[in-house]
Amino acid sequence: MMPTIDELVAIKQQVEQHYIDQPGVTGIDVGYKEVGGELTDQIAVRIHVARKSDDIPADLRVPEEIHGAVTDVLERVxxxxxxxxxxxxxxxxxxxxxxxxxxxxxxxxxxxxxxxxxxxxxxxxxxxxxxxxxxxxxxxxxxxxxxxxxxxxxxxxxxxxxxxxxxxxxxxxxxxxxxxxxxxxxxxxxxxxxxxxxxxxxxxxxxxxxxxxxxxxxxxxxxxxxxxxxxxxxxxxxxxxxxxxxxxxxxxxxxxxxxxxxxxxxxxxxxxxxxxxxxxxxxxxxxxxxxxxxxxxxxxxxxxxxxxxxxxxxxxxxxxx
Missing domain, CATH: 2.40.10.10 (Trypsin-like serine proteases)
Structure with missing residues (x-):
């Protein structure tokens, strides 16, 4: 089952400080997942970064799911x-x-x-x-x-x-x-x-x-x-x-x-x-x-x-x- 919005907010709150403390992270929220620059109907825990990059160490990468919540990475300063x-x-x-x-x-x-x-x-x-x-x-x-x-x-x-x-x-x-x-x-x-x-x-x-x-x-x-x-x-x-x-x-x-x-x-x-x-x-x-x-x-x-x-x-x- 997909988590509810309230459950997604609770998951976001659990992991928020971990991500906010990472270099280059500008924000985190619960919102619509972006695919190819377009918003979809899927609701995700979204990590906002100054610049997306493929050179991020494995331990700092955002996993595709956190505690059952789908994730997304957005480029926003x-x-x-x-x-x-x-x-x-x-x-x-x-x-x-x-x-x-x-x-x-x-x-x-x-x-x-x-x-x-x-x-x-x-x-x-x-x-x-x-x-x-x-x-x-x-x-x-x-x-x-x-x-x-x-x-x-x-x-x-x-x-x-x-x-x-x-x-x-x-x-x-x-x-x-x-x-x-x-x-x-x-x-x-x-x-x-x-x-x-x-x-x-x-x-x-x-x-x-x-x-x-x-x-x-x-x-x-x-x-x-x-x-x-x-x-x-x-x-x-x-x-x-x-x-x-x-x-x-x-x-x-x-x-x-x-x-x-x-x-x-x-x-x-x-x-x-x-x-x-x-x-x-x-x-x-x-x-x-x-x-x-x-x-x-x-x-x-x-x-x-x-x-x-x-x-x-x-x-x-x-x-x-």
Whole structure:
């Protein structure tokens, strides 16, 4: 009998540390096995590596089965999906949004190391402490690195899109979290700024859900705007380089998304960090923070809301204001 998804996750958890500690391994998850570059219906324990090679010693090779679970080896190197100048600047939505809403360009007012940075304001949330509306994005979008702190002012659009300081400032960092599960930030919204619980091109947020394998999802971000994909991996542990001062960080229980084959070749790119990943019914399932080629990784939304002490701001037909 084939193991169930829960059994596969348990097997993955047993062997996870063994593989994560190997050189060249970038992640491990439970998801669809790839054959000839195409995803199949078979669910496997997937080991992610920086580069596939035939020169691996026998004792380090991934066996075809682990405890009865089929395995797969994927070539993926994960990068934070933030963008900066003087780095290459990708095409982006440079609009100034009023009311402020999810899916739009944002970034710090300050320059960091002589560069300016941009990511995405993913969604409007409710701060559980003050009941005020706030903005949700990533730690590495609001803080960029170890020098970011609460009180740092933010602009919409980002300075890369010629957002100006202080005219386009909309708020300041309230809370920052970089943990085993979450790369998140909550940004206050100034009292004079109008807000909407909608996400551009997606509409009202109806609440949150747990991501499941095969679930169709979409996101709206600063760079690639509205894209579609599906959940191809769950219980993902990934290693991502956060740069000077923070180094390589391991995040667990993440959600892996693969781009829809058409019309979108990628689900996200640099500058889309912080986007809310939403299912077809308008429920948020994850917070986008990194990617590898056509694949994207997000923090499970339940962990994000819990660790940042916020609730989703919901609007639309089946919700209470």
């Amino acid at each position: 994960y990068e934070l999906h933030v963008t900066s100048l003087p780095e290459k600047s990708l095409l982006a939505d440079a609009k100034h949004y009023s009311p402020l809403q999810g899916g739009v360009s944002m970034g710090p007012s300050r320059a960091i190391g002589g560069s300016i940075f941009a990511g995405t304001l993913g969604a409007v949330v409710i701060d559980n402490e003050s009941q005020a509306r706030a903005g949700l994005t990533n730690f590495h979008v609001a803080a960029v690195d170890a020098t970011g702190q609460a009180g740092d002012r933010m602009v919409q659009p980002s300075r890369i899109e010629h957002g100006s300081v202080p005219q386009d400032e909309f708020g300041a960092t309230l809370r920052l979290v970089l943990s085993d599960h979450v790369d998140g930030a909550v940004v206050s919204i100034d009292e004079d700024r109008q807000t909407s619980c909608d996400i551009v091109e997606i509409g009202g947020v109806r609440g949150t859900k747990t991501a499941t394998l095969g679930m169709a999802v979409r996101k709206r971000g600063r760079t690639t705007e509205l894209t579609r994909g599906s959940v191809d991996g769950i219980s993902a542990t990934v290693q991502v380089d956060y740069g000077e001062g923070l180094g390589v960080h391991t995040l667990r229980d993440q959600v892996s998304i693969t781009a829809a084959t058409s019309p979108d070749a990628v689900f996200s790119d640099h500058g889309d960090s912080g986007s809310a990943i939403v299912d077809e019914q308008g429920f948020v399932v994850a917070l986008l923070f990194a990617g590898s080629g056509a694949n994207t990784v997000g923090n499970p939304i339940a962990s994000v809301l819990q660790e940042l002490n916020v609730s989703m701001c919901t609007g639309g037909p089946d919700s209470h204001h």
